[in-house]
Amino acid sequence: MRTPIAFSNILRKDMKNYYLKPPNISWGIIFPFAWMLMMFIKSGDAFEINTVFPGIVAISILFGTTSMLSVTITFERKSRSFERLLIAPIKIEFLVWAKISGAILFGVFNSMIPVLFSVLYFNATVMNWPALIFGILFLSIISTLLGLFISVSAKEVFEAQTYSNFFRFPMIFLCGLFIPVTALPVIIQPLSFMLPVTYGVDILHNAIAGNGMLPTGIDLIVIILFCFLLFGFSMYNIRRKWIS
Numbered sequence: 001m002r003t004p005i006a007f008s009n010i011l012r013k014d015m016k017n018y019y020l021k022p023p024n025i026s027w028g029i030i031f032p033f034a035w036m037l038m039m040f041i042k043s044g045d046a047f048e049i050n051t052v053f054p055g056i057v058a059i060s061i062l063f064g065t066t067s068m069l070s071v072t073i074t075f076e077r078k079s080r081s082f083e084r085l086l087i088a089p090i091k092i093e094f095l096v097w098a099k100i101s102g103a104i105l106f107g108v109f110n111s112m113i114p115v116l117f118s119v120l121y122f123n124a125t126v127m128n129w130p131a132l133i134f135g136i137l138f139l140s141i142i143s144t145l146l147g148l149f150i151s152v153s154a155k156e157v158f159e160a161q162t163y164s165n166f167f168r169f170p171m172i173f174l175c176g177l178f179i180p181v182t183a184l185p186v187i188i189q190p191l192s193f194m195l196p197v198t199y200g201v202d203i204l205h206n207a208i209a210g211n212g213m214l215p216t217g218i219d220l221i222v223i224i225l226f227c228f229l230l231f232g233f234s235m236y237n238i239r240r241k242w243i244s
Contacts, residue, residue, distance in 0.1 A: 002089040010085065010098035018072050019102045032060035032113040049124040054204035055177035056114040061139050062168060062197060064110035066147035069103040070160035073151040093235065100144050107140030124208070131207035131216050138223050139200030145230040146196065152237040176201045181213060196226035 035056050076082040076099075085095055115132075118124040126132055147164065154160035173179055174191060175198040181189055192198050199219040206212035212219070 003091070003094055006090040007094055007098045007101075010090075010095065011101050014072060014099065014102040015105070019068065019106050031063065032056060032110055033117070035059060035114070049118060049122045050209045052178060053114070053118050053124050053208050054201055056118070057111050057136065057204055058139060058175070058177050058197065058201045059172065060110040060114055061107040061136065061200075062143045062171065065103045065107040065140060065143040066150070066164045066168060067161070068106050069100060069144055069147035070151050070154070070164050071157055072103070073099065073148065074154055074157045074160045078156065092238070096148070096231075096235065096238065100148055103144040103147065104137075104140045107143060108136060111136045111140070126208050127210045128207045128216075131203060134216075134220070135200060135203035135207050138203065138220065139197070142196045142200055142223050142226055142230070145227055145234065148234045149230045149237075152234050152241065171195060171197050174198070176205070176213075196223060196230070199223050199226075 073082075076085075085099075090098070115136075119126065146167065150163045150167065151160045154163055171177070174184070174188065175181070175195050176192070181192045181198065184192060199214070199222045202212040202214055203216055203219045203223075206216045206219070
Protein backbone atom coordinates (compact mmCIF):
# COMPACT_ATOMS: atom_id res chain seq x y z
CA MET A 1 0.00 0.00 0.00
CA ARG A 2 2.95 2.35 0.53
CA THR A 3 3.72 2.64 -3.18
CA PRO A 4 0.20 3.80 -4.26
CA ILE A 5 0.06 6.24 -1.33
CA ALA A 6 3.49 7.70 -2.09
CA PHE A 7 2.66 7.86 -5.81
CA SER A 8 -0.62 9.70 -5.21
CA ASN A 9 0.95 12.10 -2.69
CA ILE A 10 3.74 13.07 -5.10
CA LEU A 11 1.25 13.55 -7.92
CA ARG A 12 -1.07 15.60 -5.72
CA LYS A 13 1.81 17.80 -4.55
CA ASP A 14 2.93 18.51 -8.12
CA MET A 15 -0.61 19.23 -9.29
CA LYS A 16 -1.08 21.69 -6.42
CA ASN A 17 2.34 23.35 -6.62
CA TYR A 18 2.78 23.51 -10.39
CA TYR A 19 -0.04 22.47 -12.70
CA LEU A 20 -3.15 23.86 -10.97
CA LYS A 21 -1.80 27.37 -10.66
CA PRO A 22 -4.03 29.95 -12.43
CA PRO A 23 -1.30 31.06 -14.91
CA ASN A 24 -0.74 27.46 -16.03
CA ILE A 25 -4.45 26.75 -16.36
CA SER A 26 -5.01 29.93 -18.36
CA TRP A 27 -1.94 29.19 -20.49
CA GLY A 28 -3.28 25.72 -21.18
CA ILE A 29 -6.46 27.33 -22.53
CA ILE A 30 -5.02 30.36 -24.32
CA PHE A 31 -2.18 28.55 -26.11
CA PRO A 32 -4.30 26.03 -28.05
CA PHE A 33 -7.02 28.64 -28.56
CA ALA A 34 -4.48 31.03 -30.14
CA TRP A 35 -3.26 28.28 -32.46
CA MET A 36 -6.84 27.45 -33.41
CA LEU A 37 -7.60 31.05 -34.26
CA MET A 38 -4.46 31.28 -36.35
CA MET A 39 -5.17 28.08 -38.28
CA PHE A 40 -8.97 28.15 -38.38
CA ILE A 41 -9.58 31.83 -39.14
CA LYS A 42 -9.71 31.13 -42.87
CA SER A 43 -11.28 27.65 -42.64
CA GLY A 44 -14.64 27.61 -44.32
CA ASP A 45 -15.73 24.01 -44.06
CA ALA A 46 -15.20 20.82 -42.09
CA PHE A 47 -12.74 19.38 -44.59
CA GLU A 48 -10.25 22.17 -44.01
CA ILE A 49 -10.81 21.98 -40.27
CA ASN A 50 -10.13 18.23 -40.21
CA THR A 51 -6.91 18.86 -42.11
CA VAL A 52 -5.43 21.04 -39.36
CA PHE A 53 -7.38 19.50 -36.46
CA PRO A 54 -4.76 16.79 -35.65
CA GLY A 55 -1.92 19.30 -35.78
CA ILE A 56 -3.60 21.69 -33.36
CA VAL A 57 -4.21 18.88 -30.86
CA ALA A 58 -0.67 17.54 -31.21
CA ILE A 59 1.06 20.91 -30.83
CA SER A 60 -1.02 21.73 -27.74
CA ILE A 61 0.07 18.45 -26.15
CA LEU A 62 3.71 18.71 -27.24
CA PHE A 63 4.30 22.25 -26.02
CA GLY A 64 2.20 21.82 -22.87
CA THR A 65 3.94 18.71 -21.57
CA THR A 66 7.52 19.61 -22.46
CA SER A 67 7.23 23.20 -21.18
CA MET A 68 5.82 22.22 -17.80
CA LEU A 69 8.09 19.24 -17.25
CA SER A 70 11.24 21.18 -18.08
CA VAL A 71 10.31 23.62 -15.32
CA THR A 72 9.26 21.13 -12.63
CA ILE A 73 12.02 18.56 -13.05
CA THR A 74 14.87 21.03 -13.53
CA PHE A 75 13.68 23.31 -10.71
CA GLU A 76 13.42 20.45 -8.22
CA ARG A 77 16.80 19.15 -9.23
CA LYS A 78 18.38 22.58 -8.75
CA SER A 79 16.64 23.16 -5.40
CA ARG A 80 17.61 19.62 -4.33
CA SER A 81 14.01 18.84 -3.36
CA PHE A 82 14.17 15.78 -5.63
CA GLU A 83 16.74 14.30 -3.27
CA ARG A 84 14.22 14.46 -0.42
CA LEU A 85 11.80 12.39 -2.48
CA LEU A 86 14.35 9.58 -2.64
CA ILE A 87 13.53 8.66 0.95
CA ALA A 88 9.93 7.92 -0.05
CA PRO A 89 8.98 4.21 0.24
CA ILE A 90 8.78 3.83 -3.52
CA LYS A 91 11.08 2.56 -6.25
CA ILE A 92 12.90 5.18 -8.26
CA GLU A 93 11.01 4.14 -11.43
CA PHE A 94 7.62 4.71 -9.77
CA LEU A 95 8.94 7.95 -8.28
CA VAL A 96 9.79 9.27 -11.74
CA TRP A 97 6.41 8.15 -13.11
CA ALA A 98 4.73 9.99 -10.25
CA LYS A 99 6.69 13.13 -11.18
CA ILE A 100 5.74 12.97 -14.86
CA SER A 101 2.09 11.93 -14.39
CA GLY A 102 1.11 15.55 -13.75
CA ALA A 103 2.59 16.59 -17.11
CA ILE A 104 0.71 13.76 -18.84
CA LEU A 105 -2.58 14.91 -17.32
CA PHE A 106 -1.73 18.51 -18.27
CA GLY A 107 -1.16 17.41 -21.87
CA VAL A 108 -4.52 15.62 -21.94
CA PHE A 109 -6.18 18.74 -20.52
CA ASN A 110 -4.54 20.91 -23.19
CA SER A 111 -5.85 18.62 -25.92
CA MET A 112 -9.45 18.89 -24.75
CA ILE A 113 -9.65 22.59 -25.66
CA PRO A 114 -9.06 22.20 -29.43
CA VAL A 115 -11.03 18.93 -29.53
CA LEU A 116 -14.16 20.40 -27.96
CA PHE A 117 -13.90 23.69 -29.81
CA SER A 118 -13.36 22.02 -33.19
CA VAL A 119 -16.16 19.50 -32.79
CA LEU A 120 -18.76 21.74 -31.12
CA TYR A 121 -18.12 25.04 -32.89
CA PHE A 122 -16.58 24.13 -36.25
CA ASN A 123 -18.52 20.86 -36.64
CA ALA A 124 -15.37 18.89 -37.33
CA THR A 125 -15.93 15.15 -37.68
CA VAL A 126 -14.14 12.36 -35.85
CA MET A 127 -14.21 8.95 -37.50
CA ASN A 128 -12.95 6.93 -34.51
CA TRP A 129 -13.36 8.39 -31.03
CA PRO A 130 -11.63 5.51 -29.16
CA ALA A 131 -8.60 5.87 -31.44
CA LEU A 132 -8.61 9.63 -30.83
CA ILE A 133 -8.62 9.08 -27.06
CA PHE A 134 -5.79 6.55 -27.28
CA GLY A 135 -3.88 8.87 -29.60
CA ILE A 136 -4.19 11.80 -27.18
CA LEU A 137 -3.13 9.64 -24.23
CA PHE A 138 -0.10 8.07 -25.92
CA LEU A 139 0.94 11.35 -27.50
CA SER A 140 0.84 12.95 -24.04
CA ILE A 141 2.94 10.11 -22.64
CA ILE A 142 5.56 10.15 -25.39
CA SER A 143 5.78 13.97 -25.35
CA THR A 144 6.22 13.91 -21.56
CA LEU A 145 8.95 11.27 -21.79
CA LEU A 146 10.65 13.33 -24.47
CA GLY A 147 10.52 16.29 -22.09
CA LEU A 148 11.90 14.11 -19.29
CA PHE A 149 14.76 12.95 -21.50
CA ILE A 150 15.61 16.58 -22.26
CA SER A 151 15.17 17.81 -18.68
CA VAL A 152 17.49 15.27 -17.04
CA SER A 153 20.27 16.47 -19.36
CA ALA A 154 19.96 20.13 -18.24
CA LYS A 155 21.07 21.86 -15.06
CA GLU A 156 19.10 25.11 -15.39
CA VAL A 157 15.51 25.82 -16.40
CA PHE A 158 16.60 28.02 -19.31
CA GLU A 159 18.83 25.21 -20.57
CA ALA A 160 15.93 22.77 -20.52
CA GLN A 161 13.72 25.27 -22.36
CA THR A 162 16.42 25.85 -24.96
CA TYR A 163 16.93 22.13 -25.50
CA SER A 164 13.16 21.65 -25.73
CA ASN A 165 12.83 24.30 -28.44
CA PHE A 166 15.67 22.66 -30.34
CA PHE A 167 13.48 19.54 -30.64
CA ARG A 168 9.96 21.02 -30.64
CA PHE A 169 10.10 23.56 -33.46
CA PRO A 170 11.58 21.16 -36.05
CA MET A 171 8.87 18.66 -35.06
CA ILE A 172 6.19 21.13 -36.19
CA PHE A 173 7.42 20.64 -39.76
CA LEU A 174 8.84 17.10 -39.62
CA CYS A 175 6.17 15.13 -37.73
CA GLY A 176 3.16 15.72 -39.97
CA LEU A 177 1.42 18.25 -37.74
CA PHE A 178 0.51 20.57 -40.60
CA ILE A 179 2.66 19.33 -43.50
CA PRO A 180 2.16 15.64 -44.43
CA VAL A 181 5.32 13.60 -44.06
CA THR A 182 4.80 12.26 -47.59
CA ALA A 183 4.91 15.85 -48.89
CA LEU A 184 8.39 16.43 -47.46
CA PRO A 185 11.51 15.92 -49.60
CA VAL A 186 12.42 12.24 -49.79
CA ILE A 187 15.79 12.87 -48.17
CA ILE A 188 14.09 14.32 -45.06
CA GLN A 189 11.36 11.71 -44.63
CA PRO A 190 13.61 9.15 -42.82
CA LEU A 191 14.27 11.81 -40.17
CA SER A 192 10.52 12.19 -39.66
CA PHE A 193 10.13 8.47 -38.98
CA MET A 194 12.89 8.66 -36.37
CA LEU A 195 10.80 11.07 -34.25
CA PRO A 196 8.24 9.48 -31.89
CA VAL A 197 5.75 12.33 -32.20
CA THR A 198 5.27 11.41 -35.86
CA TYR A 199 3.48 8.21 -34.88
CA GLY A 200 1.27 9.93 -32.31
CA VAL A 201 0.20 12.50 -34.91
CA ASP A 202 -0.45 9.67 -37.37
CA ILE A 203 -2.88 8.08 -34.87
CA LEU A 204 -4.74 11.39 -34.69
CA HIS A 205 -4.92 11.56 -38.48
CA ASN A 206 -6.31 8.03 -38.59
CA ALA A 207 -8.84 8.78 -35.85
CA ILE A 208 -10.06 12.11 -37.23
CA ALA A 209 -9.97 11.76 -41.01
CA GLY A 210 -8.79 8.20 -41.65
CA ASN A 211 -5.84 9.40 -43.73
CA GLY A 212 -2.87 8.25 -41.68
CA MET A 213 0.26 6.80 -43.23
CA LEU A 214 0.36 3.63 -41.11
CA PRO A 215 -2.25 1.44 -39.39
CA THR A 216 -3.07 2.60 -35.87
CA GLY A 217 -1.80 -0.69 -34.39
CA ILE A 218 1.66 -0.19 -35.87
CA ASP A 219 1.74 3.41 -34.63
CA LEU A 220 0.89 2.24 -31.11
CA ILE A 221 3.60 -0.44 -31.15
CA VAL A 222 6.24 2.04 -32.30
CA ILE A 223 5.19 4.61 -29.68
CA ILE A 224 5.36 1.99 -26.91
CA LEU A 225 8.88 1.05 -28.04
CA PHE A 226 9.88 4.71 -27.98
CA CYS A 227 8.38 5.02 -24.48
CA PHE A 228 10.58 2.21 -23.18
CA LEU A 229 13.61 3.68 -24.96
CA LEU A 230 13.17 7.24 -23.69
CA PHE A 231 12.31 6.12 -20.17
CA GLY A 232 15.32 3.79 -20.10
CA PHE A 233 17.72 6.54 -21.21
CA SER A 234 16.18 8.98 -18.73
CA MET A 235 16.51 6.54 -15.84
CA TYR A 236 20.12 5.88 -16.81
CA ASN A 237 20.90 9.62 -16.71
CA ILE A 238 19.03 10.09 -13.41
CA ARG A 239 20.98 7.31 -11.71
CA ARG A 240 24.28 8.47 -13.19
CA LYS A 241 23.92 12.22 -12.66
CA TRP A 242 21.46 12.64 -9.81
CA ILE A 243 22.02 9.70 -7.47
CA SER A 244 25.54 8.37 -7.85
